Amino acid sequence: MNMSTFVVANPRKCIACKSCEIACAVAHLKTTVATAGAVDAPFQPRLCLVQTPLAAMPVQCRQCEDAPCAAICPARAITRRDGAVVVDTDRCFGCKSCMLACPFGAMDMAAAGGEAPDAAAPAKARTVAHKCDLCAGRPGGPACVEACPALAFVVVRPDELQKTVADRRRAAAMPPA
Amino acid sequence: MTNAILELKEFTVRDAIFAIGTNxxxxxxxxxxYMLEAHARGTKLIVADPRRTELAxxxxxxxxxxxxxxxxxxxxMMHVILTESLMDRDFIAARTENFDALRETVLAYPPExxxxxxxxxxxKIAAAARxxxxxxNAATYYTMGITQHVTGVDNVLSVSNLALLxxxxxxxxxxxxPLRGQNNVQGACDMGALPNVFPAYQPVTDDKIREKFEKAWGVPLSGKPGLTIPDVLHGLEHGSVKALFIFGENPMRSDPDINHVKHCMENVDFSPLKEARFIVVQDLFLTETAEIADVVLPGxxxxEKDGTFSNTERRVQRVRQAVAPVGKPDWLILTELMRAMGTKADYAGPEAVFDEMRTLAPSYAGISYARLEQGGIPWPCPNESHPGTPILHVGKCNRGPGLFCAVDFKPPAENPDESYPLILTTGRVAAHYHTGTMTRRCWGLDAAHPEESLEIHPEDAARLGIAHDDPIRVTTRRGTLTTKANVTTRVPVGTTFISFHFSETPGNILTNSAADPISKTPEYKVCAVRVERARA
Amino acid sequence: MESVVTTCPYCGCGCSFTLNVEGGEIVSAVPQVDNVVNLGRLCLKGRFGFDFVHHKDRLRTPLVRRNGTLEEATWDEAYGVIAERFADIRKKHGPDAIAAFSSARCTNEENYLLQKLMRAVVGTNNIDHCARL
Known part of the structure; x- marks a missing residue:
């Protein structure tokens, strides 16, 4: 079995501060933060902090094994690559089918090139599908996990998930006396 | 804080945290x-707050x-503790005084x-008390929810009574x-940026103390306590204060009732001489306050500078220059200004200033830049071999016996009525800091929280025909602004909440300048407000 | 890249972090692990609240109001105007007609200097700051 890695947050720990949203947007910038501010670059995090009067939790892609977003994409722009569900923004033509298909609301639309802002030539924004890419290639791993002051995020790797499940099965089979 | 931040990592199932008026x-x-992590380990968490904060x-x-x-x-709460004999009799007998007065007052407040x-x-009051x-061990943490009231001092005394009891x-x-709201509000107090005390809380009215400073500074000094911020504004309004130097503050956004602040600041002298007031502002940006100044110095x-900050647990820590200053470091500006005013002020740098200060401030005497290289030190630190003091009042309170101060409940200065039927309370949001001078100019922070909204309960909103995100007009006796409605049960029925970070919708145009008679802290936390749907 | 360890300029927690600097511009803030406050963590303001330092709206030169408008001035001109007006007001109305609001955002050293300026140079105890607010 070849399960994917994904990132999920614990609402028991989340303080609803949005560090994760900023960390995500900054991690995907192709320029410095000061430059992004100077050219008023669009803020395009790939996860969304949901705050209700009862709980708070960031919501992001679960990197589904049989991803509804990929299955429905007419452009075949969404594929699995190295265990993550990724969007080929060159193929995407912004039909939003993936937004409708995703049961978590984790798919969004954003300006292509918005993460490489250029003050001289403002992006003639094509709007394309936009989602968590697990910060592929980032040395420190997913930026949201690193930036969360409450340590609310967990990177769920297949082996750890299997171990957790095995532990729970053991506990279920042998309840404490 | 009497105690240290990292103690929160040591709390166990047998301990309790009481967070009152602190988001x-x-x-x-x-x-x-750290509070939530202690709670996850089994520490009891009691929260007192009108708003359903994340802690709540x-x-x-x-x-x-x-x-x-x-x-x-x-x-x-103290009534329950007394009547159920849950107080610490040994501590009360050995370490406190005036218990009988407290008992008498508190017994008039049964939980009902x-x-x-x-x-x-x-x-619930009884359960929290128990x-x-x-x-x-039980630690109380509070912030402006306790202090920003006309009864701010009474509130703090009540927190202290509970701890002593x-x-x-x-x-x-x-x-x-107390969790202090600014990086160096502790240090600014410690350094004597207060009208009644020299550095390290040494009274200006004490002749011996004044002599010490006169000898060190080589000039005669005034023993008359100076004016507080509200007194200065009053003085500007009525002409007794002619000049004001404002260093890294934005009272045109941070002070209550900013229409009145503006009136005071812009006031041209009423006297026959028609002499205008003179205002100097030293700041990073052309703030609303700098805009009305006569001289603006770029801070x-x-x-961009070296120095020290003292955090909320009294820990003195180094600040180090990372980039070249756009203008000049502030310590240099202030020494150059002192020289321009005809005084000798030759400091090689911030360390020389710190070293002069610690010869005059006993609680900082043992702290040096060299020692701070090994990490921060909490004062009091009377000499260079002293490790610093993470916990105050061990064995004995600083004043001697801990003093119970019996206080009665007094209502806020302004309460809802027919014209202004709701309560307005104010505070901060996570992404922003104070008047937003810095955080509104940070790309990520401003994008994460780009605009103001007023929290209002669904029942109040429904009665007023207001839906979530509707444009609304918010009015008090002092001012009005237009913002968006955030319809949420985060606030209770009858209470609304707004921040004060947004220059375009300045929350403090609404707030009441009625202040605690002793601390002069204004009642930012309660005023009466009217909310209406605005025409889009 | 240069790295400098310093203390956060926002709330009273006093978290320490390393500012990483490239070409004179702060590019990131990374929490210190070996301290007694933040233990390798930072909140959103600590981690992402540094770019105001490089904002285009930063004041770069002193401004002096002339004929009703704030105009650029040299440091010496600005100091001169302040010294002259303070001396004039002090002479006419006494030192207690001059007041200062110090800054809870500035350093201990700067707060010490401003209260010394007011007490020893101007001659008044009219110094306060926002701890009261």
Missing amino acids: ATDCHPLIGV KHADIWLRHRPGTDVALLNG RASAITHVPAD MFARAE TGNLGKPKAGVN ASFA
Whole structure:
């Protein structure tokens, strides 16, 4: 079995501060933060902090094994690559089918090139599908996990998930006396 | 704080945290997170806050008291502790005085009466009292929810009474712990940026102290206590104050009732001489206050200078220059200005200033830049071999016996009525800091929280025909602004909330300048407000 | 890249972090692990609240109001105007007609200097700051 890695947050720990949203947007910038501010670059995090009067939790892609977003994409722009569900923004033509298909609301639309802002030539924004890419290639791993002051995020790797499940099965089979 | 931040990592199932009037996860996020982590380990968490903050969501007991009723709530808790004999008799006998006066006052606040005032169910008040008193160690943390009231001093005294009554002072995981809102508000107080004291809280009225400073500075000094911020504004308005130097402050956004602040600042002298007031502002940006100044000096940010800050636990830590200043570091500006005013002020750098200061401030005497290279040191630190003092009042309170101060409940200065039927309370949001001069100019922070909104309960909103995100007009006796409605049960019925970070919708145009008679702290936390749907 | 350890300029927690600097511009803030406050963590303001330092709106030169408008001036001109007006007001109305609001955002050293300026140079105890607010 070849399960994917994904990132999920614990609402028991989340303080609803949005560090994760900023960390995500900054991690995907192709320029410095000061430059992004100077050219008023669009803020395009790939996860969304949901705050209700009862709980708070960031919501992001679960990197589904049989991803509804990929299955429905007419452009075949969404594929699995190295265990993550990724969007080929060159193929995407912004039909939003993936937004409708995703049961978590984790798919969004954003300006292509918005993460490489250029003050001289403002992006003639094509709007394309936009989602968590697990910060592929980032040395420190997913930026949201690193930036969360409450340590609310967990990177769920297949082996750890299997171990957790095995532990729970053991506990279920042998309840404490 | 009497105690240290990292004690929060040591709290166990036998201990309790009482957070009253502090939205720590938004305003002091690391401390808030440590509180939640202690709670996850089994530490009891009691939260008193009118708003359903993140801390309140997790609390074992959440006391949703009506804004401005803290004394009644705390007296109600102490009533239960007294009548159920849950107080620490040994501590009271050995370490305190004036207990009988406290007992007499508190016994007039049975939980039912406290409940009628606070709108918190009596059994919850009792349960919170028991949880606090039965804990092995119980620490109280508070912020502006306690101090920004016309009864701010009474509120703090009540917090102190609760700590003394239960023996929660002078030991780890206990104490009276104000969380200070700014990086160096502790240090600014320590350095004598207060009208009645020299550095290290040495009174200007004390002849011996004044002689010490006169000898060190080589000039005669005034023994007359100076003016507080509200007094200065009053003085500007009425012509007794002619000049004001404003260093890194934005009173045109941070002070209550900013229409009145503006009137004071812009006031041209009423006297026959028609002499205009003179205002100097030293800041990073052309703030609303700098815009009306006569001279503006460009200040340096924290990253452009060397020095020290003292945090909320009195820990003195180094600030180090990372980038070249856009203009000049502020310490240099101030020494150059002193020289321009004809005084000798030759300091090689911030360390020389610090070294002069510590010869005059006993609690900082043992702290040196060399020692700070090994990490921060909490004062008092009387000599260079002293390790610093993470916990105050160990063995004995600084004043001698801990003084119980019996206080009665007094209502806020302005209460809802027919014209202004709702309560308005104010505070911060996580992404922003104070008047937004810095955070509104940070790309990520401003994008994460780009605009103001008024929190209003769904029942109030429905009655007023207001839907979520509707444009609304918010009006008090002092001013009006237009913002968006955030319809949420985060606030209780009858209470609304706004921040003060947004220049375009300045919350402090609404707030009341009525202040505590002793501390002069204005009542930012309660005023009466009217909310209407605005025409889009 | 240069790295400098310093203390956060926002709330009273006093978290420490390293500012990483490239070409004179702060590019990131990374929490210190070996301290007694933040233990390798930072909140959103600590981690992402540094770019105001490089904002285009930063004041770069002193401004002096002339004929009703704030105009650029040299440091010496600005100091001169302040010294002259303070001396004039002090002479006419006494030192207590002059007041200062110090800054809870500035360093201990700067707060010490401003209270010394007011007490020893101007001659008044009219110094306060926002701890009261």
